[in-house]
Structure formats: structure tokens, C-alpha cells
Amino acid sequence: MTDDRPVRCSDAERDQTAKVLNSAAGEGRLSLSEVEERVTTVYAAQYRHELDAVVADLPSPATRARWQPLLLLAGHQLVTEFGAAPARRKLAVGMLLVIAVAMMVFLAAHGFADEGHHFGHR
Template sequence: MEDKRTARIRAADADRERVATTVQTAGSEGRLTLEEVEERLAHVYSARFTDELTELTADLPRPVPARPGFPLTRAALRRYPALRLHLAVVVAIAVVAIVRWAVLGAGFFWPAFPMFWLAVSLFVHAGVRSARERAGAAVPY
């Protein structure tokens, strides 16, 4: 049977920083008083083992994992040039279709159909990129 002292795992700096962030967040949310935050942070930075860190946040709620948001955002367009290019092509084709419709004087607004499918292709592209990013895969585009 293993001795409890030999089964303990040493805490890394990253572990301490993660717990310190949790304690500071709880303090900013009003779950802990300023004195409790200071006391717990002192214990966090003096902790040598991970079980000591676990005890400091046992009474705090676990953070809710972030839900995936809308995949087509301004930040995504800045990060991924292929997505920006796709958007530019969609807009250009839509403008050409609308101008052609206006010039020909057709009564029925037929550009709605190609514009719908162009928008679907753009959202699928953004969704696939977002899913790959969440999965941790390298996203070259």
C-alpha cells in the first residue's frame, strides 16, 4: 500500500496561476471577501502539492466552459485570409447579380436564390474553420 505522502503530486507554476486566477475571479464576483482572497492567494503561492491547491477552490463553483459562438466574426475574418476572400467573392457575385437584375428590369427578384446558397457556403466555411479551431487542429486558412 502506498504512503499518502509519496502519492502526492507536486504543483507547477501553471497550476498555481490557474488556481490564483480562479480565486481572483471569485473575489471580483463577490463570492469571497478581500481578506479571503488575500489569504487564499498566500496559500496558493506557498502550496507545494496539487491537493493543497484543490482545497483552496473546493467551495467555489466550477467555471462554465465557453460555448462556441457565431463562427463568422470580425476577428475570424482578420485571422483567416481565405475566409475574408470567400466573403469578398460572395459580396461581388451578389452585387453583380443584383445589378444584372436591376438593369434587365426583371420583376421577380431571382438573385435571392444564388445569394442564399452563397451565404450558406460562407457560413459552412466559417463553421468548419471554427470547429477545427476548437478541436485544436492546425487551421491553415
């Protein structure tokens, strides 16, 4: 025999559901008025199934994170390809990276425009 009684939700569950809604708004899935309406429903909810209904039309966090394995695979492929590159190419890429980092440090230290730091000016 199964227990089909509704389970009361906690304040932490309400807060977590509100965070999911705010995240969905940040991703452009919900308008601000939809978020406001749904958050009002969330904080008025007494049972877990009421919280589930508020986010039922949104993708689950596992669905949204599907790009991460692709990024890891691309990174692995890049490392493999770079490892197979000739020594001269590795040296050239390394030098370009060093130059790029040095330029970024220089620009950050001395400013990007006229508002930046100037030698001899106060």
C-alpha cells in the first residue's frame, strides 16, 4: 500500500524553487512578470507538488548542463591535437601565449585609454 498523501514543503525548498525561477529569468526563459507571479505562488505553497507545478515547464538542471560534457570533450581533443603537434609549432604557440599575456598585463597596469595611468602626469 502506497502513501499518496501530499508532503509539506520546507522554507529551504521554497527558496530553492525561487532560485530556479530567477535563474530561468536570467536565461530568458521567463519574463519578469512571470517570475513575480510564480515566486508569489512558491511562497504561498504548502505542499511539494505545488512547487513542482510551478517549475514543470522549465528544463531540469541536468538538461541545462548538457553542454559541459561537450566542452570537456573539446578540451581533451585540443590537448591531444596539441600534443601531436611538431615541436616548432608548440614553441610558436607558447611564445604567442606569453606575448598575449604580457600585453594584457601591460594594458591592465597602464590603462586602456586616456583615463588610464600616464608616466609623468599627475
